[in-house]
Amino acid sequence: MKINHIHIRNFRKLRNCRIDFDGRQTIFVGANNSGKTSAISAIIWFLQKQRHDKFSTREFTLTNWEAINKLADSWFEKENLDEKLLDSAIWDNLVPSMDIWIDVEESEAYRVYKIIPSLSWKKDLVGMRLKFEPRDVKILYSDYKAEVIKVNNLKSSPQYKETPDLELYPKNLRDFLNHGNNLSKYFEVKYYVLDSEKVQFNSDTVQVCTSPAMEENPLDNLICIDSIEAFREFSDPEGRSDSEIDTLSKQLQNYYNKNFGDDTLVVAEDLKLMQDIVNANASYDIKLQKCFSVPINELANINYPGFQNPSIRVKSNVNIVDSISHESSVQFSIQGKSELSLPEKYNGLGLRNLISMYLKLVQFREQWTSVKDDSKEIKPIHLVFIEEPEAHLHAQAQQVFVRKAMDALTNADDNAVLKANPNLKTQLIISTHSNHIVNEVDMNSLRYFRRDIDEKTSIPISKVINLSRTFGKDEEETKQFVTRYIRLTHCDIFFADAVVLVEGAAERILVPHFIQRLGLDNHYISVIEINGSHAHRFEKLIEKLGLTTLIITDLDAQDADSQATLPKIGQNQTTNNDTIKKWLGLEKIDALLSLSEEKKIKGNVRIAYQTGINVKWNDDVEVATVYPYTFEDSLTFTNINIFKADEKLKKLGTATTFYNYLHNEESLKDFHEKVFRCLENKSGAKAEFATTLLFAKQFEELQTPSYIKEGLLWINECLTSVTKTEEDGK
Numbered sequence: 001m002k003i004n005h006i007h008i009r010n011f012r013k014l015r016n017c018r019i020d021f022d023g024r025q026t027i028f029v030g031a032n033n034s035g036k037t038s039a040i041s042a043i044i045w046f047l048q049k050q051r052h053d054k055f056s057t058r059e060f061t062l063t064n065w066e067a068i069n070k071l072a073d074s075w076f077e078k079e080n081l082d083e084k085l086l087d088s089a090i091w092d093n094l095v096p097s098m099d100i101w102i103d104v105e106e107s108e109a110y111r112v113y114k115i116i117p118s119l120s121w122k123k124d125l126v127g128m129r130l131k132f133e134p135r136d137v138k139i140l141y142s143d144y145k146a147e148v149i150k151v152n153n154l155k156s157s158p159q160y161k162e163t164p165d166l167e168l169y170p171k172n173l174r175d176f177l178n179h180g181n182n183l184s185k186y187f188e189v190k191y192y193v194l195d196s197e198k199v200q201f202n203s204d205t206v207q208v209c210t211s212p213a214m215e216e217n218p219l220d221n222l223i224c225i226d227s228i229e230a231f232r233e234f235s236d237p238e239g240r241s242d243s244e245i246d247t248l249s250k251q252l253q254n255y256y257n258k259n260f261g262d263d264t265l266v267v268a269e270d271l272k273l274m275q276d277i278v279n280a281n282a283s284y285d286i287k288l289q290k291c292f293s294v295p296i297n298e299l300a301n302i303n304y305p306g307f308q309n310p311s312i313r314v315k316s317n318v319n320i321v322d323s324i325s326h327e328s329s330v331q332f333s334i335q336g337k338s339e340l341s342l343p344e345k346y347n348g349l350g351l352r353n354l355i356s357m358y359l360k361l362v363q364f365r366e367q368w369t370s371v372k373d374d375s376k377e378i379k380p381i382h383l384v385f386i387e388e389p390e391a392h393l394h395a396q397a398q399q400v401f402v403r404k405a406m407d408a409l410t411n412a413d414d415n416a417v418l419k420a421n422p423n424l425k426t427q428l429i430i431s432t433h434s435n436h437i438v439n440e441v442d443m444n445s446l447r448y449f450r451r452d453i454d455e456k457t458s459i460p461i462s463k464v465i466n467l468s469r470t471f472g473k474d475e476e477e478t479k480q481f482v483t484r485y486i487r488l489t490h491c492d493i494f495f496a497d498a499v500v501l502v503e504g505a506a507e508r509i510l511v512p513h514f515i516q517r518l519g520l521d522n523h524y525i526s527v528i529e530i531n532g533s534h535a536h537r538f539e540k541l542i543e544k545l546g547l548t549t550l551i552i553t554d555l556d557a558q559d560a561d562s563q564a565t566l567p568k569i570g571q572n573q574t575t576n577n578d579t580i581k582k583w584l585g586l587e588k589i590d591a592l593l594s595l596s597e598e599k600k601i602k603g604n605v606r607i608a609y610q611t612g613i614n615v616k617w618n619d620d621v622e623v624a625t626v627y628p629y630t631f632e633d634s635l636t637f638t639n640i641n642i643f644k645a646d647e648k649l650k651k652l653g654t655a656t657t658f659y660n661y662l663h664n665e666e667s668l669k670d671f672h673e674k675v676f677r678c679l680e681n682k683s684g685a686k687a688e689f690a691t692t693l694l695f696a697k698q699f700e701e702l703q704t705p706s707y708i709k710e711g712l713l714w715i716n717e718c719l720t721s722v723t724k725t726e727e728d729g730k
Contacts, residue, residue: 130190
């Protein structure tokens with residue numbers, strides 16, 4: 001038995017989000033404030049009854065309150081209330097809800113008999129809707145009506161005419177429910193059986209639920225939930241004692257207490273240990289009586305113990321938990337030198353936290369599989385949430401942790417129950433902002449939370465993208481390339497506000513400088529080198545992610561013989577750049593050089609390539625327009641005065657070569673030709689060129705090539721408009 005998918009509606013920004021669950025581990029990724037934490041909160045709050053009191057009016061999707069208030073207003077529009085307005089079904093699309101679909105094997109059918117939809121059930125899938133809705137709409141109406149009548153009476157009073165701007169409680173139904181504990185008084189989570197024959201896979205549509213509400217939650221006996229929250233405080237050796245922090249000693253005590261601490265559960269193997277503990281206690285008793293005999297005897301001088309007062313005896317109580325409760329109980333020994341060790345607080349936080357989190361998962365496993373009441377069965381699904389483990393772990397520890405987390409939760413070698421019951425399933429959900437974690441997992445397990453703007457209401461919402469469906473079956477080669485590239489480059493595309501794809505090392509080195517220079521570094525813009533004109537291979541992924549994306553590529557002009565050449569107008573040249581050809585559908589250099597800025601935009605993607613630059617070679621010639629072939633010559637022509645003036649460029653490789661060309665060539669045409677040949681023929685010249693510019697005296701004055709500047713300003717315009725929309729929608 002395992003969770004197939006869930007569908008969350010009307011919960012904060014998650015207005016309508018389907019989340020597919022991987023059979024083992026599912027990774028929630030996405031930029032900040034994209035809805036990952038909201039999704040985890042929704043799942044846990046709906047499934048655990050003790051969390052239901054966490055619901056507040058803020059959990060309702062913001063714009064839904066307008067419709068809810070209108071519904072409440074309609075109760076009083078006519079003198080006689082239309083009973084249809086009190087139908088609980090009206091609330092289905094207005095209140096937070098979660099559909100959960102569970103895969104069930106035939107042998108487990110007896111465990112879900114309460115939620116089997118019909119006799120025609122195929123024994124493969126069951127579903128439930130958990131909905132936070134009015135307990136009784138008629139009672140809500142009646143009590144709210146009483147408050148509305150009070151307000152209307154006050155408004156009709158003479159005194160109110162003197163204070164017309166005064167807002168009286170309640171202004172609307174939201175104001176009423178937001179007061180005191182009214183929401184929990186009038187609302188609760190109800191449970192409904194869904195029809196598995198009507199489930200819609202790969203769809204944002206949910207079925208209309210016609211079944212009556214159930215009295216109890218049948219999922220209580222099916223799903224065990226554990227979580228490590230994002231702000232869980234781990235060890236900190238600076239300034240606090242071990243009693244204030246969650247040390248390994250504490251966790252081991254906890255682990256023992258919960259799994260072995262019941263003294264009434266004794267097996268034959270325990271008897272020898274128990275006798276040893278009794279013997280130890282007896283030895284300690286004799287020792288303690290001798291140690292404390294002097295102060296205890298001195299108490300006789302003050303007539304204690306007197307008549308009927310108890311005498312004082314010091315008794316020892318040796319037990320396993322106490323033996324690991326002191327600060328040095330857990331120690332880290334030096335390999336090969338067991339006699340050399342230090343208490344845990346002196347070990348690095350990275351290792352300490354890694355062990356602590358791993359031990360916590362082991363504890364989750366043991367608690368889940370430990371059933372002390374023979375009348376109860378182990379819950380077949382163990383759902384474990386870990387929020388942002390990178391908050392506690394450095395990069396290397398993150399990679400180790402995500403590789404080993406499922407092992408800790410499912411290790412059947414150390415757990416007889418799991419070994420004997422392979423049908424028990426653990427599903428791990430991790431939310432993260434760490435590319436180190438993403439690079440250690442299968443891309444098919446990623447669920448991307450995309451920030452979006454609702455077209456009708458213009459408010460920010462979230463959409464969840466199943467990245468396992470990004471590429472079709474006929475695109476296996478492209479999928480393989482993109483997946484491997486993301487892993488190898490540790491790119492952070494899944495966490496950025498916007499992405500800039502660049503072709504080579506020179507752009508990767510210098511584009512962040514241009515971003516900063518234009519004041520765009522307040523956004524999280526990820527610069528990713530794609531090592532050649534492969535941007536088109538990322539098209540499906542970029543389309544799915546919906547990220548604002550700038551592709552900086554080269555014009556790559558070629559002549560009729562398919563030889564690389566300097567771009568020129570009217571020479572019937574074509575581009576050799578696959579990104580330009582496949583994304584814009586154009587090949588002719590003339591058409592590309594005259595293309596308007598608007599036509600370089602395709603959806604959420606803009607293509608930027610070299611355009612003409614006006615250059616004044618010297619005082620004796622007029623300004624001429626040159627058409628660069630690559631980023632390097634475009635940068636050179638944009639900053640030609642810096643290259644002429646900076647003497648420090650004399651000893652900096654390719655930059656020195658360009659410096660010499662500038663001072664030795666007589667014409668702009670000859671200079672451009674030599675720069676072109678240098679870049680084409682000299683391996684590694686481009687990366688070296690960008691690196692050496694970091695030494696240039698006037699580096700901070702480098703101007704951004706116009707085609708890149710226009711692209712970056714486009715990104716800024718996109719992000720600024722989104723930010724403004726989000727602020728307006730709050």
